[in-house]
Amino acid sequence: MQAIKLPGWMSGISSANSRSLAAPILIIMLLAMMILPLPAFILDLFFSFNIALSIIVLLTSLYTVKPLDFMAFPAVLLVTTMLRLALNVASTRVVLTEGHTGADAAGKVIEAFGHFLIGGNYTVGIVVFVILTIINFVVVTKGAGRIAEVGARFALDAMPGKQMAIDADLNAGLIGEADARKRRSEVSQEAEFYGAMDGASKYVRGDAVAGIMVTVINIIGGLLVGIIAHDMPFADAVKNYTLLAIGDGLVAQIPSLIISIAAGMIVSRVASDSDVGTQVIGQLFAKPQVMYITAGIIGGLGLIPGMPNLVFLLLGGGLAGAGYMLGKKAKEAAETGTAGGPAGTGGGGAAGAPAAGGGAGGTAAESEEATWNDVMAVDTLGLEVGYRLIPLVDKAQSGELLKRIKGIRKKFAQEVGFLAPPVHIRDNLELKPSAYRITLKGVEVGTGEAYNGQYLAINPGMATGTLPGLATTDPAFGLPATWIDASLRDQAQGMGFTVVDAGTVVATHLNHLITTHASELLGRGEVQSLLDHLGKESPKLIEDLVPKMLSLSALQKVLQNLLSEGVHIRDMRSIIEALAEHTAHTQDPNELTALVRIALGRAIVQQLFPGNAELSVMTLDNRLERLLMQALATGGADGAGIEPGLADTIAQQAALATQQQEALGVTPVLLVPGPLRPLLSRFLRRALPQLKVLSHAEIPETKTIRVTALVGNQ
Template structure:
């Protein structure tokens, strides 16, 4: 056996011997003093431990201290009844603590017993019972969490074993505390019974065997019994308090004193409020002025000191944060963050801010969400997040739309007015400020709020400033959709499609075409306002023709021909096409000038001839627009893409279609021809 085991065995044997053999009074004095000291040490340890398992011997120690107190009670009772004297400690407690008054001592003893039994012991017992129950119920979940971390590689096998052992120890500890708390409860009950027995037994012993008077016997033995009860129940009260602290320690992870100071001083403003309340109590007539005012001053001083310290700490933290951010900015690798460009930005002057502020009734943010949904439904693309920011360098009512950091549109709103347009194209017969609608360039006018009803009665289209901005932004996004569709966006679209059509995607990417090649085809379609929502048809077409050519322009033409229903529905919804055709001489000239190289095909026409074709085309389109006709260019399939490249930088809004891209039921009406004459 180890030395510690021998010592504990001797102590246990000595406790049992004391119940049989009465110790001398001087030894009893020492043991009673040791009992108080031991209880005080246990209380201090329980207050300063960090977690309950740091004091895992407490359940066993609780049993030993309870047995020690009962043994000392038996020994002191024997000495009191036999000799009428049980040592200096008990007599001192009986005379000094209660001033020799047995009634006062008895009342104090009863109060201590009530506090210990009804408040501390009962509460500690309930907490221990609940803690044990919840700890046992939580064990399976904790075990599963450890197994999950082990399987995921977060922890090692040895760490998992250590955590399992800790969970088992925790369950054993709370289970033991649940049982050990019953000892404290029984000890309190036993203390009351022993005290009553001592008073009755001492009274009989004094009168019958020692011949004392009734009053003298009652005073002497009651005084000694109460002193004995106090000297034994004070340590019991300390250990009961320690029991309550141990079983409630799970809610905190530090020392009790440190936690109390930290949490009480965490709210200096509340201390100042309490100080003000105490100051009011101090000036209320009839209440004692000095104690309330002293406490008010103490709390006020503490609150102000803590508030100043808190402010200094915040300033110190902010300064350290600024220094840290400055150091981070100085690092070369953080320059890369400055290279990031937002795909879409809308910058606006300060008068437009209320349109984007929901707190001021602005709905621009909601409209941005709807723009992204509309583009997804109309074009089949997921528009990136649109960044809104104010810019003090702009005019108060001005906004700028940027694509990848480059300005593509600018307009000046009147946030306090309404824009009206005549749907018939005629003049607007209401006084206002003339302007142009930014999205389509139509004639428009700004009118004040009081003229809104008049404009609606005359059949004009009336829109508010937020709608003007949202419509303009929508059109800009659609016109630049091909620039917003990068390879990462295409990969996201393919990943989403792969969930429902895995065979299709895996068969084409990357076996037949790369993501970059597919992105070029999709961008070509979006550039000419053709939606890519039907990705299944697009990929199937690419799969059919990728073995014949890797030229993305030619692949685009094959996809367009497969999407003839979509193209017809989009550009010729009425099934009547008013078209401009090309003179056969121009078509033959373009067809003969097509050349091939390693990068694809191109038109090798003389620049003078290209300019003549452009001039004839522009003149024909303008003449038709003057007549109110919005034509479509119709060419043969072989030259469609090349003619589009010739004229797209001049009039990009006119669709260029081939015969193979029209449904059979479309009625074609020729309204003009591009010639070289």
């Protein structure tokens, strides 16, 4: 008959179903063992399996690195306890019904353990059995239960702090969502594990008590059954039933003791990257000095008359030899490290190589060779705080700055059009206690001071009066401000000041810098993510442009040009369509940027003049406009032909006109011809970042233009 081979998915389902049925089948078997009579051979088989199972559990606990690697242990503890109790019930039935037939009535296993322990003396057998039970109940199980109880309490108490630490790492960008979910799961599983172990240890303690009671009941019940029901002589009844009862109890108590030791191993070990055996050998027998001193003490005891001299001297000599071998290995390792140091460092030819390799032999053995793991990546965005500002970034201390930073990134993504890199937060003891520093690609781009517990009263230009406190300036926008106590908050708001707390000061400064340096935050990875996101809706549009018509680096440059002038890139569809239309004629990123700006004209104007049909703008005087067009023609697109005197005049008059526009409450916008826009935008951006330069082609036809100032008419 030909065998039928199941498909892979059907075999997987079959395997999964068989595993899910294992627990119900096991429980049914345990109940059946308590109710149905079992022959002696089946009892031998189950008793042997119980011993083997206990050994497997013990070895698994010894080779477990951390408790959560054996999360099923509480359930295993319950199942093994119920298995022993079921075997006790089944063997008790056989002992009481068939015990009069001989010592092998309940199987060979019980008979063998009974003969081995009793050895012809029932008193010794009973005493040894009781001692084993007391050891299991009083020492091992009680200690393991106490450790599990304390561990569960500490795990529950530490859970909020661990969860907050995970949230802080996630918000700071140190870990991802998947790692955070995994760590949260481990924290909750750890608390549940110790709580389950605390309860499961009660099963083992109850099992030890039940073992003594079952053994006593078997002896008394067996004597009564043998003498009354089977007319056995008292001596024969005592011999048979005591042997069977002690053997039955021993077969159950030895696996129980092994399981209890495994439970103690699981809950008493400290989690590390190695198992218990490696920890013990590596830490207990690691120091030659300890071995030498112990050898001297044991050897000294061996020289005292009346002591077991040979045993002590042999043991002392063995310890001394072990100490010598440990010292020899340590010396060889030190020599290897010293010899390898200069060779490894000197081969690179660096100026500091000899100093790096010429250390003392003791420290060279502990140092490791430099690897690529020593090269630390530079954080794209970083926030360093002094120690007094740590509560602002510690969620355990009600610090809300982490939530605000998360909100800043979300708002930035919604408004600007791409996701900013995570902000890596760390404390820096080199800073002033209340200072903070914001870094971009490892370089400081902003710094300031924020006083936790106080409020910053900012004068927006309309506040009246003065406030007692530390005078300063707003770190984000440079407005005059004063740090005041919390009690003056309502008074400052009544005087017209804008009052914010320390966390808001840092968050506002960070948000301003992220927005200002948006073009530097847009890397190739972010551009590719933008394309992937847009490609889900319009895959053909992306495929036709990148990289067939335009390279990824050119697209990145165009987007960076837009961001550097404050133009949002949320409308990526319009940007891609404009590029697809014009890349066949030019590949210059600057020219493509100008063409994209025209396509985004309505959005640019809406961003600068929200809800206004009439645009109040500044323009160039006709003579200045002609001069600049001539300079552009002679000096190239970079404007190198502009005379220094003319450039200084343009900067001064543009600054004056900008101040007038801001005084009127109007966004300062300079409207120029298209060819001049890139030139004047780059020229004026550094001195007047608030001034926006637009071209005539970028203004929608539906808008009305009102000229409020002329640049160059003086």
